[in-house]
Amino acid sequence: MGTQGLQVERGESGPEEVIGLSGALTVQHLAALHAELEVAPPHALIDLTGVTRIDTAGAWALAEFEQRVSAAGGAVQYRGATEGAELLLSTVRRAMPIAEELPARPGGIHALLETTGRRVMGAAGFLGGLLEYLGLFLAGLFRVMRHPREFRFTSLVAHCDDVGLKAVPIVSLMAFLIGVVLAFQGATQLRQFGAEVFVVDLIAISVLRELGILLTAIIVAGRTASAFTAAIGSMKMRQEIDAMRTLGLDPVTVLFVPRILALLLMLPILGLIADLMGLFGGALMSWIELGISPSMFRTRLVADVDVSNVIVGLVKAPVFAVIIGVVGCHAGMQVKGDAESLGRMTSSAVVTAIFAVIVADALFSIFFAEVGL
Amino acid sequence: MTTAEANDTIIRVRGLRTQFGSHVVHDGLDLDVRRGEILGVVGGSGTGKSVLLRAITGLDRPAAGRIEAFGTEVLDASAEERARLDDRWGVMFQDGALFSSLTVRENVEVPLRRIPDLSPELRRALAELKISLVGLPYRAGDAYPSELSGGMRKRAGLARALALDPEIVFLDEPTAGLDPIGASAFDALINTLSESLGLTVFLVTHDLDTLYATCDRVAVLAEKRVLVTGTLADMLEVDHPWVQEYFTGPRARLARAADRPNAETEAD
Numbered sequence: 001m002g003t004q005g006l007q008v009e010r011g012e013s014g015p016e017e018v019i020g021l022s023g024a025l026t027v028q029h030l031a032a033l034h035a036e037l038e039v040a041p042p043h044a045l046i047d048l049t050g051v052t053r054i055d056t057a058g059a060w061a062l063a064e065f066e067q068r069v070s071a072a073g074g075a076v077q078y079r080g081a082t083e084g085a086e087l088l089l090s091t092v093r094r095a096m097p098i099a100e101e102l103p104a105r106p107g108g109i110h111a112l113l114e115t116t117g118r119r120v121m122g123a124a125g126f127l128g129g130l131l132e133y134l135g136l137f138l139a140g141l142f143r144v145m146r147h148p149r150e151f152r153f154t155s156l157v158a159h160c161d162d163v164g165l166k167a168v169p170i171v172s173l174m175a176f177l178i179g180v181v182l183a184f185q186g187a188t189q190l191r192q193f194g195a196e197v198f199v200v201d202l203i204a205i206s207v208l209r210e211l212g213i214l215l216t217a218i219i220v221a222g223r224t225a226s227a228f229t230a231a232i233g234s235m236k237m238r239q240e241i242d243a244m245r246t247l248g249l250d251p252v253t254v255l256f257v258p259r260i261l262a263l264l265l266m267l268p269i270l271g272l273i274a275d276l277m278g279l280f281g282g283a284l285m286s287w288i289e290l291g292i293s294p295s296m297f298r299t300r301l302v303a304d305v306d307v308s309n310v311i312v313g314l315v316k317a318p319v320f321a322v323i324i325g326v327v328g329c330h331a332g333m334q335v336k337g338d339a340e341s342l343g344r345m346t347s348s349a350v351v352t353a354i355f356a357v358i359v360a361d362a363l364f365s366i367f368f369a370e371v372g373l
Numbered sequence: 374m375t376t377a378e379a380n381d382t383i384i385r386v387r388g389l390r391t392q393f394g395s396h397v398v399h400d401g402l403d404l405d406v407r408r409g410e411i412l413g414v415v416g417g418s419g420t421g422k423s424v425l426l427r428a429i430t431g432l433d434r435p436a437a438g439r440i441e442a443f444g445t446e447v448l449d450a451s452a453e454e455r456a457r458l459d460d461r462w463g464v465m466f467q468d469g470a471l472f473s474s475l476t477v478r479e480n481v482e483v484p485l486r487r488i489p490d491l492s493p494e495l496r497r498a499l500a501e502l503k504i505s506l507v508g509l510p511y512r513a514g515d516a517y518p519s520e521l522s523g524g525m526r527k528r529a530g531l532a533r534a535l536a537l538d539p540e541i542v543f544l545d546e547p548t549a550g551l552d553p554i555g556a557s558a559f560d561a562l563i564n565t566l567s568e569s570l571g572l573t574v575f576l577v578t579h580d581l582d583t584l585y586a587t588c589d590r591v592a593v594l595a596e597k598r599v600l601v602t603g604t605l606a607d608m609l610e611v612d613h614p615w616v617q618e619y620f621t622g623p624r625a626r627l628a629r630a631a632d633r634p635n636a637e638t639e640a641d
Contacts (some may be wrong), residue, residue: 027499027538031490055538056570060502084571097501100511174455338519339472 005029007050008036016039016077022050025058033061040068048179049080059085059092067096130131133330134322137260140252155258163224163259164266168273170223171216175274177279178211179203187289196290200300203282208309212278213271217320220267221353225328228259229349233334233342241333251333260325267321271314312373316364327353381408383541383573384429389438391424398424400597402438411567413584415613416594423467423578425594426543429575430464431455443540447540460487463539467546469530471518477504477529478514484536503532508562524555528562535566541573548580559585581625585632593619604636605629 006029009020025033046062048054066076081089144151186199232255235241241251279301286292292300331349335342384406391398398421406412416422427433427442431447440447443461445454463484471480481500485491491499504514507528518526527547534542547563548556560583567574567587578584584591585605592602593616601611608620619625 027485027488027491030488030495030499031492034495055537056502056506056535057499060499064498087569088571091506091565092502095502095505097498097505099501277452338473340519 008033016043016045018045018220020047020050020296022052024052025054025061027055027057030057030061032333033058034064035261037061037065040065040072040074042069042072043072044074044076045079045343046076047079048085051080051082051085054085054088056088056092059088060096062089063093063096066093095242099153099338105177115167129327129334132258132331133326133333134253137322137326137329139259141261143254144257150253152254152258156262159262160266162227163220163262164269167223167266171219171270171274172277174215174219175207175212175277176281178215179207179278179283180285182206182211182278183282183285184289187286191290197292197296197300198343199282199286199290200292200297201304203286204279204301204305205309207278207282208275208305208313210313212274213313213316213320214357216270216274217267217317217324217357217361218354220263220270220320221324221327221357222350224263225324225331225349225353226346228325228328229331229335229346230342232329233335233345234331236335237337237342254324256329259329260322263321263325264318266323268314271317272306275310275313282366308373312368316361319360319364323356323360324353325371327356374457382406383443384409385439385441386425386429386574387439387441389425389428389435389440391421391428391433391435397421397597399428399594402500402594402598404592404599406573406575406600407590408540408573409567409571410589411563411576411587413588413591414575414577414590414594415579415584415619420594421597422594423545426464426545427577429460430462431544435637442458442495443552446561460537461540463534463537463542465527465530465534465542465544465547467549469518469526471526471533473518475522476517477509477532478513480518480529481514481532484533487498487537488586493640500532500536504529507532507564524551524559527551527559531562535570535572536588538570539572543575543577545577546579548578548583553582556582557579557586560582563587585628 006021006023006025011018011020019037021033023029044065062076067075078089121298182203183199186202187196190196190199190202212257230242235255241255244251246252283292283294286297287294328349331345331352335345382405384404386402386404389399389404390401401427404425414422414425424433428435429442429447431450434448445458447458450458471477472483475483478497478500481503482496485496485499488496501511501514507510509525509528509532513521513525513529518529521529531542531544532545541632546565548559552561561578563583564575564587566572574587576583576588588605590602591605591608593600593611593613595610595613595615600613601608601616603611605620608616611617611620
């Protein structure tokens with residue numbers, strides 16, 4: 001195949017132009033063949049006697065040539081075509097695509113306005129969807145409270161293990177390092193004023209009020225929101241959710257309530273662990289770097305730092321938990337039939353959850369500043 | 374090298390053994406595919422029909438055995454020989470396996486990009502021809518795979534497999550998941566293309582109607598090898614419980630009855 005190239009001879013014979021084709025009329029030589037047949041005579045006789053091989057590309061070039069000749073009122077005849085070539089030609093002739101004008105897409109300012117409008121409506125719809133799922137979760141929670149027997153306790157425990165216990169190492173390590181970093185940075189700055197000892201206040205207040213719970217929530221958002229989306233989304237993909245509905249199981253009670261409830265129970269505990277580990281890291285670094293002994297650290301901590309800091313920090317945990325859980329479950333339910341949308345929704349769940357947690361944290365800060373806590 | 378071409382056996386599998394861990398799928402499997410035929414490969418679930426297809430096309434490496442395609446040893450082929458083989462065969466996967474980020478036309482254009490001096494206009498025109506050849510409407514070319522129905526995706530997958538006019542196409546369950554009308558339209562398409570393009574077809578299927586409507590020869594996979602090959606009429610003579618059950622069961626009788634009107638015309 002393809003060893004013989006393509007040869008074209010053109011000659012006049014009466015009213016018709018004779019085009020002798022020989023060699024391989026294949027896709028490899030299509031460019032040459034198409035160029036040779038560029039000029040369409042009024043009438044043509046194509047001699048295919050010398051053709052060794054013809055494929056759909058070659059047949060397409062001939063059929064397209066025919067179309068141009070007959071559009072100009074002429075006709076094309078063939079000589080020496082094998083049976084196979086005839087069959088191929090007629091198949092291709094029948095299949096010649098007829099170009100359709102596609103509706104033009106609106107451009108310019110109109111399209112810009114349209115996309116902006118659609119995006120805004122999409123964002124509003126998304127917020128509405130999140131609120132709807134929050135409502136579904138609360139309704140499911142109340143239903144479970146009224147009929148505790150419907151509740152799957154095993155499922156709750158399994159999710160608590162997944163969401164809480166298995167997150168302890170990463171959360172502890174993160175909080176410990178944050179304490180270390182704060183102590184180190186604080187020490188270098190405060191030393192300039194000879195106020196090293198205030199590093200305790202710095203670490204305690206920033207870890208207890210803000211960083212402990214915020215960073216825990218961010219880690220949990222990355223770990224758990226994506227896990228919720230992937231789990232629920234793959235169930236949606238395999239129609240397990242539809243199966244549940246037909247079997248009279250409520251996806252909200254079976255899937256959402258145990259997951260979000262587990263987060264609700266575990267995130268405050270994780271936050272508390274993060275607080276403790278942050279203080280531990282800070283104390284250790286203060287001891288090494290500034291010579292503040294652990295007992296002195298403790299004394300200053302008890303004397304200077306009000307317990308309200310811990311409360312202000314941990315009171316945010318349930319809210320973050322609900323945000324992360326609802327975002328994760330909502331995204332999971334948005335998964336369509338294909339794996340691509342599962343991946344897209346999983347990453348979007350993480351981004352949305354982290355963003356929403358930070359926004360909520362900012363709102364909390366404003367609120368606490370206003371009420372003077 | 375020329376012997377295989379001479380007697381028109383284009384694919385020759387000898388002593389194939391494939392296994393996953395300790396699970397042996399094929400053991401001592403022999404199979405010939407002849408030029409121009411439509412060969413149906415049937416077998417119960419888990420007999421390794423698709424595994425055989427993957428082994429022949431070099432997607433999975435078998436544990437032992439020889440596979441010769443167009444006179445080339447597939448298993449020892451150099452990169453250039455592989456590339457030449459890839460030009461000579463096309464594979465249609467179960468759900469089309471279209472690239473989801475490209476439109477259908479761009480999907481069909483992918484193999485055409487390997488032809489050196491093909492201008493974008495010609496490439497586009499050829500892709501449109503292939504899309505029309507497999508019976509898709511013109512507009513489908515601009516659609517993304519996710520916007521198409523299962524049957525249309527299969528057709529688009531076939532269009533891509535046919536892009537370079539291969540000599541043989543491997544079809545993996547071409548009618549699975551199609552409604553009966555769509556399935557028989559696909560059977561007719563396979564017949565037309567095989568006839569008019571001189572195509573050899575290696576067809577993995579479960580669908581008895583497809584077997585009766587299209588296949589010249591059938592290879593039955595059972596007991597880890599090709600139990601028997603032959604025409605559909607031969608299958609009725611085979612004394613093996615699975616083959617008996619498969620080809621004389623109620624569904625087979627229906628499929629055979631449906632095919633009878635065509636049988637006479639095909640005989641001569």
